[in-house]
Amino acid sequence: MNAAMNFTAATTTTKPHSPFLTGGVSLLRTSPTLLPLHRSPPSSIRMSLRDDGPSLAVVGVTGAVGQEFLSVLSDRDFPYRSIKLLASKRSAGKEMTFEGRNYVVEELTADSFDDVDIALFSAGGSISKQFGPLAVEKGTIVVDNSSAFRMVDDVPLVIPEVNPDAMAHIKLGNGKGALIANPNCSTIICLMAATPLHRRAKVTRMVVSTYQAASGAGAAAMEELELQTREVLEGKPPTCNIFSQQYAFNLFSHNAPILSNGYNEEEMKLVKETRKIWNDITVRVTATCIRVPVMRAHAESVNLQFETPLDEDTAREILENAPGVVVIDDRPSNQFPTPLEVSNKDDVAVGRIRRDVSQDGDSGLEIFVCGDQIRKGAALNAVQIAEMLL
Incomplete structure (x- = not known):
């Protein structure tokens, strides 16, 4: 299996x-x-x-x-x-x-x-x-x-x-x-996977890119995505009431307000909430949040830099034993977590577990995480x- x-x-x-x-x-x-x-x-x-x-x-x-x-x-x-x-x-x-x-x-x-x-x-x-x-x-x-x-x-x-x-x-x-x-939903989904690794090797820097579903903007946004999909396929101009631009067959920067530092509020939530939850104001976090035309469940690419070495096999074992996390990491079959697989599911799925080749030794990892924004998020x-x- x-x-x-x-x-x-x-x-x-x-x-x-x-x-x-x-x-x-x-x-x-x-x-x-x-x-x-x-x-x-x-x-x-x-x-x-x-x-x-x-x-x-x-x-x-x-x-x-x-x-x-x-x-x-x-x-x-x-x-x-x-x-x-x-x-x-x-x-x-x-x-x-x-x-x-x-x-x-x-x-x-x-x-x-x-x-x-x-x-x-x-x-x-x-x-x-x-x-x-x-x-x-x-x-x-x-x-x-x-x-x-x-x-x-x-x-x-x-x-x-x-x-x-x-x-x-x-x-x-x-x-x-x-x-x-x-x-915030993106913080929960991210930290469900990152925290077990943080406990073992201490994360000193985390870079997160999120791919966030319509569900994060509520039922009306989901309805608009469905409506726009039909309209675009029928050659009609898309109805844009929830978002200011076409959502179907498109992606764009998260619609949260942009702050003076150039980050939007959604991105800064990941920064500030991670520090509070981990009780560590020294951890460096940066994020880019993107709205994608997925109906339900968010995906996140997470890059982790550690204080002490952590190899990918040990990381995979840690995640396989983490509560509320399931590993989908089948390299030969190219099978990894997708929003569709985690929709209506409690567990957060993690895969693409691999050493960050831009860092020396085992000081960094890349992982890909998916979680149901309405459910666990x-x-x-x-x-x-x-x-x-x-």
């Missing part, structure tokens, strides 16, 4: 393999006007609803990541005694079905967090800044998927497989609220953080 075949067995989800699907529903059609995700009959109700579980709230539930929160909670049988589905006033009143039960989406207000133990936020930075602290005041532990609190000194920025100790002081059930930040990581609180 080759490495690519092993990936199917190693992954923890049972979702369809199409990058267009999440929870059995087309992610291109998961607008707030539809009933997304689990439409399970009552006979398939899981045991997640338990009196001894925490009370949950999902903020931004009608968005792509919010819906994936529900999917991951169900897939992992996360225990909860109650769950609130929260969204904007526009989406309030809509009905959703989750684990065989019907729920009405509630409008997010300052009173939404009464008696809520854990809140999973994915509604944008401005909403997080407004309602996150309010939830904490009510005693809720907020796991926030936005960039609002990532670089705040006393807010842990956590990848459970990488730096779980950062949130060791936060406890569930003591009535004290807290904020925990979910890193967002919802799964947040739910894993919540699991650590149990």
Whole structure:
């Protein structure tokens, strides 16, 4: 059995393999006007609803990541005694079905967090800044998927497989609220592969080039990519509402704002977040982030320079034993990770593991990493953080 075949067995989800699907529903059609995700009959109700579980709230539930929160909670049988589905006033009143039960989406207000133990936020930075602290005041532990609190000194920025100790002081059930930040998707995917190597040989410099899918810009961007693809193939001018230029059959610099140093915000997130997560302000990181016409899942080329030598065979063995990582590195068959293979999968795939020939000896490595931006890059990581609180 080759490495690519092993990936199917190693992954923890049972979702369809199409990058267009999440929870059995087309992610291109998961607008707030539809009933997304689990439409399970009552006979398939899981045991997640338990009196001894925490009370949950999902903020931004009608968005792509919010819906994936529900999917991951169900897939992992996360225990909860109650769950609130929260969204904007526009989406309030809509009905959703989750684990065989019907729920009405509630409008997010300052009173939404009464008696809520854990809140999973994915509604944008401005909403997080407004309602996150309010939830904490009510005693809720907020796991926030936005960039609002990532670089705040006393807010842990956590990848459970990488730096779980950062949130060791936060406890569930003591009535004290807290904020925990979910890193940026590109940072999570990169560090899932780079950290096991960093622990062995200490990374002194990292150069990252990302190839980021439409999913990183939300369901509307995915819909536009699908629409543009049809339009271009039919000889029509492409509809450009989400991005200012044609996306289908094209690629361009990530659409995040450009800063005074010439880097964009997405690139600087990789720089700053890596230093915080590794608790090492001396590590040198540079990044170039590119938007590519892939529907779902990001890819990254990562060049690593080490303090102590690390050969490619040892690196491959380390990665094969790293939690949440699967190696697809079949040189004879030219089979390496692809976004399509990791779509709807929990694990981050890594391949193209090779010595950097531009550096002396075994002081540098090149690797290629792919991970599902919505899954491990967002919802799964947040739910894993919540699991650590149990």
